[in-house]
Amino acid sequence: MIITEQWLRQWVDTDLNVNEIADVLTLAGLEVDAVEPIGLPHDKVIVGEIVSAAPHPDADRLQVCQVSDGKESFQVVCGAKNARVGIKVPYAMIGAELPDIKIKKAKLRGVESFGMLCSGEELGLHSPVKGLLELPDDSKTGQPLIETLGGADYAIDIDLTPNRGDCLSVLGVARELRVLQGSEIKSLPDDSVEQSSTAKVAVDNREKQSCTAYRARVIEGIDREAVTPLWLAERLRRSGIKPINPVVDVTNYVMLETGQPLHGFDRRQVGDGIVVRNANGGEKLLLLNGDEAELSADTLLIAREDGQPLAIAGVIGGETSGVYDDTDDVVLEAAHFSRAAIAGKARQYGVSTDSSHRYERGVDPLLGQLAIEYATRLMQEICGGKAGPIVEDNAQAPETTKVSLRYNYLCELLGFSIPQPEVHELLRRISPDVVETDSGWTITAPSYRHDMAFEADLVEEVARVFGYDRIPTKLPSLVPSSRIAREGDIDPSAVSRTMIARDYNETISYSFIDPEWDADYGSGETPVNLANPLSENMSVMRTSLLPGLLNSAVLNLNRQVDRIRLFEIGGTYSLVDNETVEIQRLGALCSGPALLESWEGDVRLTDFFDVKSELRAILCLTPFPNSFTFRQLEHKPLADNQVLGIYINGEKVGWLGRIQPVIERKLGFESPVYAFELRLDRLSSQQLVRYHPISKLPAVKRDLALVVDSDVAAGDIEATIKSVCSEELANIELFDVYQGDKVPDGCKSLAYRITLQSVSKTLTEEDIDRVVGELLSQLEKVHNATLR
Numbered sequence: 001m002i003i004t005e006q007w008l009r010q011w012v013d014t015d016l017n018v019n020e021i022a023d024v025l026t027l028a029g030l031e032v033d034a035v036e037p038i039g040l041p042h043d044k045v046i047v048g049e050i051v052s053a054a055p056h057p058d059a060d061r062l063q064v065c066q067v068s069d070g071k072e073s074f075q076v077v078c079g080a081k082n083a084r085v086g087i088k089v090p091y092a093m094i095g096a097e098l099p100d101i102k103i104k105k106a107k108l109r110g111v112e113s114f115g116m117l118c119s120g121e122e123l124g125l126h127s128p129v130k131g132l133l134e135l136p137d138d139s140k141t142g143q144p145l146i147e148t149l150g151g152a153d154y155a156i157d158i159d160l161t162p163n164r165g166d167c168l169s170v171l172g173v174a175r176e177l178r179v180l181q182g183s184e185i186k187s188l189p190d191d192s193v194e195q196s197s198t199a200k201v202a203v204d205n206r207e208k209q210s211c212t213a214y215r216a217r218v219i220e221g222i223d224r225e226a227v228t229p230l231w232l233a234e235r236l237r238r239s240g241i242k243p244i245n246p247v248v249d250v251t252n253y254v255m256l257e258t259g260q261p262l263h264g265f266d267r268r269q270v271g272d273g274i275v276v277r278n279a280n281g282g283e284k285l286l287l288l289n290g291d292e293a294e295l296s297a298d299t300l301l302i303a304r305e306d307g308q309p310l311a312i313a314g315v316i317g318g319e320t321s322g323v324y325d326d327t328d329d330v331v332l333e334a335a336h337f338s339r340a341a342i343a344g345k346a347r348q349y350g351v352s353t354d355s356s357h358r359y360e361r362g363v364d365p366l367l368g369q370l371a372i373e374y375a376t377r378l379m380q381e382i383c384g385g386k387a388g389p390i391v392e393d394n395a396q397a398p399e400t401t402k403v404s405l406r407y408n409y410l411c412e413l414l415g416f417s418i419p420q421p422e423v424h425e426l427l428r429r430i431s432p433d434v435v436e437t438d439s440g441w442t443i444t445a446p447s448y449r450h451d452m453a454f455e456a457d458l459v460e461e462v463a464r465v466f467g468y469d470r471i472p473t474k475l476p477s478l479v480p481s482s483r484i485a486r487e488g489d490i491d492p493s494a495v496s497r498t499m500i501a502r503d504y505n506e507t508i509s510y511s512f513i514d515p516e517w518d519a520d521y522g523s524g525e526t527p528v529n530l531a532n533p534l535s536e537n538m539s540v541m542r543t544s545l546l547p548g549l550l551n552s553a554v555l556n557l558n559r560q561v562d563r564i565r566l567f568e569i570g571g572t573y574s575l576v577d578n579e580t581v582e583i584q585r586l587g588a589l590c591s592g593p594a595l596l597e598s599w600e601g602d603v604r605l606t607d608f609f610d611v612k613s614e615l616r617a618i619l620c621l622t623p624f625p626n627s628f629t630f631r632q633l634e635h636k637p638l639a640d641n642q643v644l645g646i647y648i649n650g651e652k653v654g655w656l657g658r659i660q661p662v663i664e665r666k667l668g669f670e671s672p673v674y675a676f677e678l679r680l681d682r683l684s685s686q687q688l689v690r691y692h693p694i695s696k697l698p699a700v701k702r703d704l705a706l707v708v709d710s711d712v713a714a715g716d717i718e719a720t721i722k723s724v725c726s727e728e729l730a731n732i733e734l735f736d737v738y739q740g741d742k743v744p745d746g747c748k749s750l751a752y753r754i755t756l757q758s759v760s761k762t763l764t765e766e767d768i769d770r771v772v773g774e775l776l777s778q779l780e781k782v783h784n785a786t787l788r
Contacts (some may be wrong), residue, residue, distance in 0.1 A: 002240045003170050003256070004038065005154040011174035012185045018154045021177065028180050028464050030167060031159045038153040038238050045098075045145045047135055048074075048091025048117065053083055058109040067091050067117065070142030077113035082131040088139045089132040090118040099124050125149075125237065136230060149234050163451040165361025169259030172448070179429045179465055188258065193376045197386035201331055202273035202305070205393035210300050210341035211276045211313065214393045215368050217376060218267060220329040222247070222385040229382060241354075247323040247330055250378045252354070259448075260334060260363060260371035261355035263302075265310060267329035269321040273305040274331070276313065276393075285309040286319045293349045300341045302333070314342040314359040316351050330385070334372035336365045339450075347535070362450035365398045401445040404437065405458040413459045416472050426465045427458070490621050490683040492569055495586055498621060499567045502614055504588060507566050509548030511573065512538040517547040520663075521637045525574035541573035541580075545587030545677055546637060550659075553589055554667050562671075563592040569680070585654075588614060589675040608642055608658060611674040615646070615656055622683050630656070630715045637663060638675075646678060654678035692759075699730055699757040700768055704776075705788035706750050707743060712783050714750055720782050721754065724775045728763065731755040749788050 005018045016024065022032040048067040056062035056077065063083050066073045069091065076091070083089075093115045096103045099122075106113050116122075120133040123145075139148050146152060158173070166172045174185045199218040205211050226246050232253055233243040239256055243249045251262035279295035286292050293312070295301070300313035311317040314337040323330060337359050346356035369390075376387050405427070411417045418426075424441065427434045430452075433444035445452040452458065463471065496506060514537040518527050522543040533539035542548065545568050553564050567588040574581055594606045619625040633645035635655050643657030656676040664673050706717065714734055721732055736751035743749050756763060756771060779785040 004238045012177045014183045033159045034157040036155045044093040044096035047139045049141045074114045077108040078117045080131040088135040092116045166448040170257045188370045197388040199388040203393040205276040208394045213336040215334045217332045217390045218388040219385040222383040226383040246382045254375045260367040263333040264323045265331040266327045275303045315356040334368040364448035366447045404442045406440040504565045504567045507552045515540045521547045528573045549589040565590045584680045587677045591673040653682040695759045706785040708785045728756045730757040
């Protein structure tokens with residue numbers, strides 16, 4: 001939000017300069033992003049008065065004017081249609097620098113011109129009419145234009161947090177300075193405008209929970225030819241709002257000054273009455289920005305009595321009901337809509353308005369009456385017109401919020417003590433209604449402070465007004481404690497270093513994702529839905545790291561990166577028995593060439609076993625990498641014939657596989673995409689590595705070629721071998737897989753090299769034959785395996 005220093009000083013009396021004001025606000029939590037000077041870049045643009053105007057001797061559309069600076073006259077050739085004797089206009093003298101031109105002495109059709117008479121557009125200012133910018137008659141001739149426009153000023157750009165909607169106005173910032181500095185501020189006039197007309201519209205508020213107050217007033221017979229005064233238009237411009245017409249400009253001005261959004265309707269479009277209601281699903285409304293909105297049933301509307309929608313309440317008006325150049329009678333609206341009714345509606349309909357920005361953060365419910373009277377007074381001064389009575393519906397005083405603060409709790413939470421009399425004074429600045437109690441104080445929160453509801457809120461307010469920079473600095477008196485790391489723990493940084501060493505790039509993605517991406521590429525677990533998402537495509541928490549990795553890979557692919565190797569370490573979230581469960585995982589994805597392009601040979605694409613080797617490198621960080629087994633499983637985003645589950649002690653802890661080819665094509669990949677995901681909490685082992693002496697006895701190797709069904713996993717065979725030969729088995733190695741001649745259809749041959757060794761005795765042929773016999777018997781029983 002942008003306000004100007006001059007406008008702020010009209011409301012609050014302070015000795016601080018603009019930079020000190022910015023510092024005070026920032027230290028109190030209202031962060032000032034920038035303080036920028038406002039003014040024309042050169043002092044040679046002054047107020048000039050046209051004292052004579054004669055036709056150009058050689059051009060029908062030009063005039064030769066004599067322009068006075070109060071001391072002498074200068075000849076200026078001008079082509080503006082409104083150039084005439086007696087008006088005062090901006091005069092750029094020779095040497096002046098305008099936004100797009102430097103003024104020099106010139107000849108126009110043979111007539112010398114000593115400067116330029118300027119339009120508002122040429123100066124970067126608003127002008128209600130085309131041609132020269134006409135200045136007020138009481139402007140001082142020869143005075144620098146910047147002084148006529150209000151003098152040099154500063155724009156203060158404040159970045160407010162969502163809970164401080166009360167500061168979205170000049171009045172709100174002035175109140176904040178009063179609280180922080182004890183300064184005096186002026187109040188809005190509370191006298192009513194004299195009623196000079198009986199014209200009114202009926203108001204039927206059917207949604208009293210969403211619209212807690214609605215006021216409407218007819219102002220009839222406004223002057224169509226009226227223009228926005230220069231001072232008001234300039235204040236709007238300096239605050240970042242483009243002037244439009246007097247009625248709209250007055251409503252914007254009052255909103256910026258007080259924080260109360262207002263809206264003006266053309267009475268011809270309103271008819272005899274206004275209805276506040278929820279939309280009927282599917283209704284359509286042509287908005288002021290030209291877009292047609294299809295309204296949802298939970299959208300609060302301002303409508304005619306016959307049902308025709310006029311505006312989306314608190315967000316944006318309809319195009320047909322707005323105030324235009326031919327409007328004679330205006331219906332002025334000052335309403336109070338609840339935050340819940342307006343929240344998210346501007347985003348839903350693809351608009352962003354100052355009105356919705358304020359209603360979403362909370363508007364003072366007591367401000368409507370004062371604001372509509374203030375706006376009426378300004379409108380009559382500028383446009384004339386007769387004011388009718390204010391028609392109200394549900395305009396009742398809101399319930400007050402009382403909050404208690406215990407002194408002991410305050411000191412405990414702050415970590416230091418503030419004298420009680422000083423606390424009382426700070427609270428009195430925050431609210432005029434402060435009552436002392438035995439344990440502290442009870443205050444009534446001001447109607448504009450929606451963020452004060454709990455005792456902790458008052459603690460924060462006291463600390464903020466006391467001054468964060470005044471809080472004493474000291475070391476905490478806590479006794480440090482830390483968990484003793486176990487030898488079996490795996491540090492995530494070690495996982496990260498291992499992946500980087502294997503030529504992977506780390507990526508970080510959002511934890512909230514598109515629900516469609518979670519459904520297509522997630523784990524299949526129940527996702528956590530966000531109550532107030534940033535957008536529809538970020539409305540659920542991720543159940544897997546794969547969606548983020550795929551999204552990052554697509555971004556790289558679209559930037560002509562063909563060799564993609566990404567990994568991420570982060571949390572995944574799912575609902576289990578209505579409780580949110582967070583699990584830290586490692587996810588990795590790769591596609592494209594396995595190695596960087598080289599002169600040594602042809603490029604080879606990454607395959608399944610390349611990715612499995614990366615996974616094995618991570619498993620080797622654990623004390624017992626061989627404890628992990630691989631089994632076939634089904635996982636929706638992965639190809640059926642290239643997917644493995646990762647297990648330890650019978651528990652699934654991850655998966656490995658190729659993305660389905662149809663998904664690869666859909667996302668634009670031309671080469672296979674492989675990925676894996678692993679639970680990091682299952683990498684840590686409860687068992688520690690134990691020392692075993694190297695056997696001094698000889699080892700014996702046996703090769704076994706086993707014929708099994710094609711769907712039998714090699715990992716299952718290995719698990720059986722380990723269980724049977726647990727005491728004598730020193731190593732096991734799969735060195736051949738064969739299908740073809742002399743192997744029955746539907747079967748395959750798995751060739752294992754088994755190393756047998758004892759630590760207590762030399763194995764005899766009888767021992768070896770016994771072990772191998774038991775092994776073959778168990779393999780036949782469990783897997784229907786036969787010796788080839």
